[in-house]
Amino acid sequence: METISVQTSTNHYQVSIGRQLRFKVNQFVNKTYSSIFIITDSNVEELYLHDIISTLQSEHTVHYTVVPAGENSKSIRVYFDIITEAIQTGLDRQGLIIALGGGMIGDLAGFVASTFMRGIDYIQMPTTVLAHDSSVGGKVAVNHPEGKNLIGNFYPPQAVIYDVETLHTIPLRELRSGYAEIVKHSLIHSPSFWDEMQTVDVTKPLSDQELMKHLVKGISVKADIVEKDEKESHIRQYLNFGHTLGHALEAELGYGEITHGEAVAIGMLFAFRVSDYVYNTSLPYESLLEWIKKNQFPTTLPPLQITKLINRMKKDKKTKNQTVQMVLLKSLGSPTVAVVDDRDLAYLLEKFIRELVKK
Missing domain, CATH: 3.40.50.1970 (Rossmann fold)
Structure with a gap:
């Protein structure tokens, strides 16, 4: 134990x-x-x-x-x-x-x-x-x-x-949904353990030892952040990486239509794109997308109105003065919270969804 x-x-x-x-x-x-x-x-x-x-x-x-x-x-x-x-x-x-x-x-x-x-x-x-x-x-x-x-x-x-x-x-859909959150922890933690997590394939049987190892890693990241910021006044917001768009997708599509982890996986991809745009980083977008596909996450979305999605994102708990704030990465393991202008958000979101459909 x-x-x-x-x-x-x-x-x-x-x-x-x-x-x-x-x-x-x-x-x-x-x-x-x-x-x-x-x-x-x-x-x-x-x-x-x-x-x-x-x-x-x-x-x-x-x-x-x-x-x-x-x-x-x-x-x-x-x-x-x-x-x-x-x-x-x-x-x-x-x-x-x-x-x-x-x-x-x-x-x-x-x-x-x-x-x-x-x-x-x-x-x-x-x-x-x-x-x-x-x-x-x-x-x-x-x-x-x-x-x-x-x-x-x-x-x-x-x-x-x-x-x-x-x-x-638990069914595969729920298993991969949970692993999206472990991957999130791997991306925001310093040092990042993304290299280890990107080899995980939940479509194949995982042993109790593997499950325990991954759970301990994920929970340890969560526990360390919660101990420092219980009421989400600062660094606990980093745990929302991928969740700004993820939560918006869950609400817009209807709760239950897409699992939380499926929505967060898409949200993390988008956060990579926004991070690259804001900080001129070079995050492993293609590697994350490959992991998402390997683990059979859905990557296609029904037609969505960008304005409605942005309005949903503005109901996120990090929003201040009706301005979207997203958790972004300056590099793997270096999260931050940044304000994203509505026009930039609309441009990036439209481009992202269009690219995702083509993939």
Whole structure:
């Protein structure tokens, strides 16, 4: 088992990564709780919910709720329904919430925990590679039709329990989606470990050892940044590399039409182009594009209006005074945040989408 310690201004917790940890959950529950309320989705329920309940029931009173799988469940309506169900089960301020699932469940359950009776403890139990990013750092949220994660909070978990065996049951689309975030970490970290990540082919079976190695690298980057900037006032914004366009694509196409990682992969390509334009860099655009294609990411987009995309980008949380700010790279491992003029953005975006279609 690998353990990463995360120390922030508001909490200290451990990220534990290993095999069969779902059968050892009691070892990570370090307080006495009045009851435990598990939040999961319809896909994970069939696979792992019983393992968790059977492990916990020997020592705890356990209730659970299951939401439909997919990004559409990360909504105010579903959030309100969960709060109602939690109240009806008798969950109180001495209770614990467990988020069992991917990034959607982690964000949703974390937001429930942060607001239920003004905040109760929760534990993240991620079951996807993508959730290696979202389960660490305490950013919790639900979506608004106008933009992704616009309703949220900073609320760190009590622990993150990562059973790598659960990663063998996720479909290829979700696996590659998660690896887009690990690649993001490889590009913003100094020194960059992009050379190592560009050899990864998720279309071929990955061993537990490989998964753990990559997850530890990605989480270590996230943890280091979060410790220095928990509330995203400065360098934590670097973790949004590729997300300005990525989030805009998710919202414009409709949540669930494209996975988060698929959108971020396209967003990183675009951020490379903007970085080259603003800083006259020479980033490995073709190598990243080759990796994206090798791992069977979609690179074609339906017809999109540039003006609508830019308006979506202006709803990004980094936006100030209705001006788009993007995370760019001066070189691999050297991220920065820069203002991008609307006219430049429109020109670069139109050119980028046209080039992408030709590829």
